[in-house]
Amino acid sequence: MFDHKSEHIDEHMALLQANIDDMNPEYTSYVMDRLFEAGANDVYWIPIIMKRGRPGMMLNVLVAEERIPDMEAIIFAETTTLGLRYLKAAVHRLGREFAKVETSWGPVTVKLGYHQGQLVQMAPEFKECEAIAKRHGVPLKQVYEEVRRGFADKGDHDGGSQP
Structure with a gap:
């Protein structure tokens, strides 16, 4: 928890x-x-x-x-x-936590921000997304979109709401 x-x-x-x-x-x-x-x-x-x-x-x-x-x-x-x-x-400073999200290119770290116990922020780690985009020749925004979808699909986030 x-x-x-x-x-x-x-x-x-x-x-x-x-x-x-x-x-x-x-x-x-x-x-x-x-x-x-x-x-x-x-x-x-x-x-x-x-x-x-x-x-x-x-x-x-x-x-x-x-x-x-x-x-x-x-x-x-x-x-x-x-x-x-x-x-x-x-x-x-919001409470912070890190999690891994699986993508078709491998796991990506996301930073989660909590306010009063509620999840209010989720941000993929830029450097990891940038490396994937370069290594696989895909647009950076595509990597971000897949990370966000994977995070939403995972759905077991403490604190209730999703950003």
Whole structure:
């Protein structure tokens, strides 16, 4: 039986933001990888228009408060920003579970999300689906569709509803 008690709210989080208008955009994936490797929970870039109409990017890093110094060190070393904004954040995390779904190409892992004990999310693992699509020469969306059908057909999911 799935224990939905693993659903929780992390209250000691921070969202770090930096607006950057003078950095080579090719650096963004490198910076993102470094931040994830150092413990960031989420990293994303948003295209923005800055003062005097200059195009720029906003870096957003969601991280546990105790990891802020690690993030600062990477951001100041690897980007051209001269400052960071800090916003206090709380994150509501659904209870999670992993399951295997059989397909005609073999098993695929799916991530299940539970809210108050009810199944509300199901997502096939992208990298596994991508590997199947490449290996068998089938469209990625076809792999996803078969995983979803296989999950629905399995039908023995704890928590009641299906996403």
